[in-house]
Amino acid sequence: MTDRIGCCISGCGRTFKREPGESETTVVMCGRHWRMGDDGMRKRHKQLRKRVRWFERKWKTRRNAIERAPKVWAKFHRAWERACAADHALWHRIKEDVTIKVAFGAEDAPRRRRKELA
Numbered sequence: 001m002t003d004r005i006g007c008c009i010s011g012c013g014r015t016f017k018r019e020p021g022e023s024e025t026t027v028v029m030c031g032r033h034w035r036m037g038d039d040g041m042r043k044r045h046k047q048l049r050k051r052v053r054w055f056e057r058k059w060k061t062r063r064n065a066i067e068r069a070p071k072v073w074a075k076f077h078r079a080w081e082r083a084c085a086a087d088h089a090l091w092h093r094i095k096e097d098v099t100i101k102v103a104f105g106a107e108d109a110p111r112r113r114r115k116e117l118a
Ligand SMILES: [Zn+2]
Pocket: 007, 008, 009, 012, 013, 014, 029, 030, 031, 032, 033
């Protein structure tokens, strides 16, 4: 295990310092590539991150109360897991989006939206 993590977009040479506690499976994307991702998806991802942090905060500050009520805790835990899973899935969709754009050298291309015919 090295102390550097490379950007997950192939061909990108940027690396980042591995933070303590980050596992070998940690995946990162550099800011330049991240910004190539679809705006809507990135906005949604930001919201999901906010939601995940909300659960983390509640877990820290209200842990005792949550643990005293097992049913509440079970619900809390499931909702937390769903938020993490959604966050994770969306991250990978953004990665997919960027990978395709990089593969086709589309980073500087204007945004074009195909019109759907009704
Ligand atoms: Zn990169």
